Amino acid sequence: MKLKLTSIFITLLILSCSNDTKTERLEMAANNPFNTELNEPIKYADVTADHISSYVSVVMDNTAQDIDDIIALENLTFDNTFKENDRISNNLIKASNNVFIFFGNSPDSLTRAAGLKASEDLGVLFTDLGANKALYKTLQKFADSKEGQALEGLEKKLMTQSLDGYRQSGVYLNATDLATYKKLNKEISELANQSSTNMNSHEVVLVLDEKQAAGLSENFKDTYKLADGGYEIPVVNATIKPVMENAISSDVRLAYATKKANIAADKNVTILDSLISKRNQLGKLMGFESFAGYKLQFNMAKNPARVWDFLNGLVEAATPKALEDIEVLKTFRNETLNTPNDSRPINPWNLEYYKNQLLKTKYQLDDEKIREYFPMDACLEGMLTLYQELLGLEFRKVVNPSVWHEDVTMYEVYENGKMTGRFYLDLYPRPNKEAFFYANPLTWGRQFENGYEIPSAMLLGNFTKPTDSQPSLLSSYQLRMLFHEFGHIVNMMAYEGPYTGLYWVKDDFAEGLSQIFENWVDDYDIISSFARHYETGEIFPKELFDNRLKAKNESSGLNAMYWLRRALYDTTIYDKYDPEKPLNTDDLWNDIDTELGIMNMTIAGTHPQASWTHIHGSAVYYYGYLWSEVYAQDMFTEFKKNGLRDTETGMKYKKLILANGDQRDNDEAVEEFLGRPTNNKAYIESLGLE
Incomplete structure (x- = not known):
């Protein structure tokens, strides 16, 4: 999943507000597709480069006027400071998310360029706002007042988190350091966007x-x-x-x-070197030993030391099984090739082949045959039906929607007959489209004076596109991925809080809210309800499914090491960087492989870090997949106990966890859902490492 913009922006948007003598604001042209009424969908198909530029210009100009009004305030209240701050934050985040669609996904080069420039312009604004000392003093003045000190509940949480954002955004720096801070942020944003362009255009x-x-x-x-x-x-x-x-x-x-x-390696290796250096400078400028320390301060992990302890503990737990897995594959290789005494290591480009051949031989599992039972349309319908049943929702597909590409579909979300959300599915690859899988919000739920703004979101995928002769057929892995990413969509759709600023959970908890839904593809009653052979209509065979379950923990140690290896890489480059001895991002792969002692996973002459979007745009994020999954597997024990289709448990999960956002401490919410403190037993068991 990719939330590199939204998760950062919410900590930087410390804005606000207006007074009774507010200067008249600019208005967008009536024919601009971004000029919509509350909950009116944007007509994405009509958007041009000029519309993007005009939209962002109006938003930025009005924001600047709002800031001037805040600074001029004399009588401060929660409503005219932090609540108004949240309203303006909502507008800016919505603008940023919606223009970013066109940068990463538009088939038109002019709108892609306009989306990129608009994203970068907004990025500069976010940096300036977070470091605006006069604005901060006004907000802090209210926070120190009797009324501010008396706040409780969500209002107190919103105020506290808004002020926390300043501690990450340079407001305490002197003039010289503040200029450096702004310069570094601008350069980091430009480099990350350029690396993304390089990845997408190959x-x-x-x-x-x-x-x-x-x-x-x-x-x-x-x-x-x-x-x-x-x-x-x-x-x-x-x-x-x-x-x-x-x-x-x-x-x-x-x-x-x-x-x-080697995708984008000719440009992105150098870009990554610059990103690592500039992020290290930024972290130290902000008073931390590393960029990781700066980035983690408001995550669940809090600091790099806890991340290292967590990762090292998992390495210790996974190593025996990973070593066993390697020996199993070597034996299989030697038996297959009739070379019983071959002690050579497995070459990294052969690893997945041997793993797959072992599954075919030992469990009669051929994923290419399994694909034939997973046509996209049937899988999508089955998944949507399940989520609706489990969470008490209704998804209505919109006929002839206005979207940014003809492949995109649009759905409205209803609960008890009332529309509560909207989502878009952009599932297939095309030239110049982002090449990854992620879900991203477009608007965040929030209460306005004239009604509640419903959340909207998009799911971006790159599944095999259907042809004239056959539908898109999903592998087991892709089906799991579909369930995972759509889990993010229902998380976004479920939020029902009054403030945008409390919408998103901590980065290292966010993945767990969708990882939990991957478990549903391991239940035969679920799978057999929609999995049919695309030609014969045969139901997915029970024997084949049982073999899949038996094989679930085959190579589970190696699979865990895949995630750990990348989490170690991400954490190392952003926590262990020494400007006196800059690390070589190619050598680091080999260093980690040597330290782990499992096998050499690196192909000589390659640069996989060049096209790894996380470390370019979402630094110090990868450990969060593992951190989150501990929670995901523990929360899933409630569904195992009560039933995977149990609506009461599903509604409880939606209410306590998905709808919560960051309104309530995540650990507290999980403990109420489980009826006990969380632990890692279910996670360790899920990896077959117990």
């Missing part, structure tokens, strides 16, 4: 002849067949597993893996 392909394509399924080959009989396979997320798990030729697997790990 056109890397692998061309194979019939012999080289041996092992690939006929359906897969037909999707990428050339007129001369060969195959041109795009090196994108949707093709990784089909090629790396099935291509018989080790040379083909090496060629694909090398191309994938």
Whole structure:
């Protein structure tokens, strides 16, 4: 998932407010698609580059006037400081999220460029606002007043978190350091956006002849067949597993893996070096030993020491199983190749192939055959039906929606007959579209004087696109991914608080709210309710499903090491950076592999960090996938106990956890849901490491 903008912006938007003599504000042109009434959907199909520029210009100009009005206030109240602050924050975040869609997903180069410039302009504004000393003094003056000190509940929490944002945004710095802070933030934003552009604009392909394509399924080959009989396979997320798990030729697997790990390397390795250095400077400027310390201060983990303890503890727990997994694969390799005495390590480009061949041999599992039971339309309908039933919601598909690309679909969310949200699904790859999987909010729920602004969100995916001869067919992994990302969507749809500033949970808890839903794909009653062979209509066979469950913890130690290796990498570059001895981001992969002692996962001459979006745009985030999953698996024990379709448990989960946002301490909310303090027993068991 990617929330690099929203999770950062909410800590920086310390704005506010107005008085009775408020200067008249600018208005957008009536024909600008962004000029909407409350809860009126934006007509994305009509948006042009000029609309984006005009929209952001109006928002920024009006914000500047609002700031002047705040500073001029004499009689301070909660409503004209922090509540008004939240209203303006809402407008700015909405603007940022909606123009960012076009930067990352528009098929038109002019709107992409306008979206990028608008995002960067707003980024500069966010930095300036967070470091505005006069604005801060006004807000702090109210906080120190008798009325401010008497605040309770959500109002007190909103005030406290708003002021906390200043501690992350340079307001205490002297003039020289403040100028440096603003300069660093601007440069970091520009570098991260440029790296994203480099990742999205690549056109890397692998061309194979019939012999080289041996092992690939006929359906897969037909999707990428050339007129001369060969195959041109795009090196994108949707093709990784089909090629790396099935291509018989080790040379083909090496060629694909090398191309994938070198996407944007000619530009992004240097960009990453700059990002690491500038973020380190920023962290130290703000009084921390590292950027990680600066970034983690308001997360659940609080500081790098706790993250290191957490990761090292998991490494210790996972290592014995990972070593066992390697030996199992070596034995399988040697038996398959009839080389019983071969003690050589497994090459990294062969790892997924051996794992897949082991599943085929030991459990009669062929994911390419399993795909045939998971056509996207059926999976999507089954998943939506489940979420509606479990959480007491209704999703209504909108006919002929106004969207940014013809592939995008739109749904309205209803609860008890009342519309409570809206979401968009952008599921298939195309040129110049972001190549990842994530969910992102577009508007955040908030109470206004004229009504409640319902949340809206988008799910971006890169699943295999349907062709004239067959539908999009999901692998087991992709089905799990779909359930995961849509879990973020229902989390966003569930929020019902009055303030935007309390909408989003801590970064290292956010993934858990969707990771929990991955468990539903491991239940046969759930799967069999929608999984049908796309040609014959046969229900997903129970024997095949049982074999999937038996194989769940095959290579679970190695799978855990995949996440740990990346979490260690992310945490290292942003916590252990020494400007006197700048680390080599290529060598670091080898250093971590050596330290873990499992196997060398790095292919010589490759730079996988160049196209890893998290470390460019969402630094010090990756450990959070593991941290969150501890909560996810523990919360899932309630559904295991009461039933995976139990609406009462689902509604309780929606009310206490999903709808909460950050209005209430996350640990407290989880403890009430479970009826006890949380623990990691279910998580360790889920990895097969107990």
